[in-house]
Amino acid sequence: MSVILCLETATTVCSVAIFADKQLLGYQEYRIDKSHSNLLPSIIDTTLHGLSLSKADLTAVAVSEGPGSYTGLRIGTSIAKGLCYALEIPLLSVNTLHAMAAEVKKFNTKGAFLCPMIDARRMEVYACVMNSEGGVEQETAPHIIDEHSFSEYLKKHEVWFFGNGSDKCKELIGKNANAVFISDMVPSAKYMGELAQEQLQSASFKDLAYFEPFYLKEFRATKPKSVS
Incomplete structure (x- = not known):
């Protein structure tokens, strides 16, 4: 074990x-x-x-x-x-994102595409798109959300959006009949x-010396505000 x-x-x-x-x-x-x-x-x-x-x-x-x-x-x-x-x-x-999709996939009896999202501030999210079999349709990447976001998938499939980045997308793309939003999932x-x-x-181990997380964005430090 x-x-x-x-x-x-x-x-x-x-x-x-x-x-x-x-x-x-x-x-x-x-x-x-x-x-x-x-x-x-x-x-x-x-x-x-x-x-x-x-x-x-x-x-x-x-x-x-x-x-x-x-x-x-x-x-x-x-x-x-x-x-x-x-x-x-x-x-x-x-x-x-793949871990979130793997959990939601257990309840996907409709063959919907899955789009897990993590909030990246403002109108940007980190997201990927996966099909009902768990295959990756769109790799993990940052997206600036507008009314046309993920339209290529919504034209042909029901798409489930979930994660703490999905709430701010609902107003822009939630009117599409194929867009389904699952709340309260982190x-x-x-x-x-x-x-x-x-x-x-499969012995897919990471190198302890060289492994780095999947940041997607470079870290930007901010200067503290001056105190007058």
């Missing part, structure tokens, strides 16, 4: 899940902005302790690779790398198990 620790820090939601093969054993989630660095180590420890497991029981660590928050992804990746190095176990990475470690297990079985 393989035991995989999954970490999700791509957005303001910080979550941890433990899987035995593809079965979810335990899960914790906190929706506290800008707290990942403080919360994540203790969440890992308490989740393992609640399952009577220790870090020595882990087979691998899977981290959400993004896209998403630069700071959140950096924190999750750093902690995942540290655990893998100390325990001498493999590092896995799961595309944040990236979560509990969605990562299936894809992480597939990577473990």
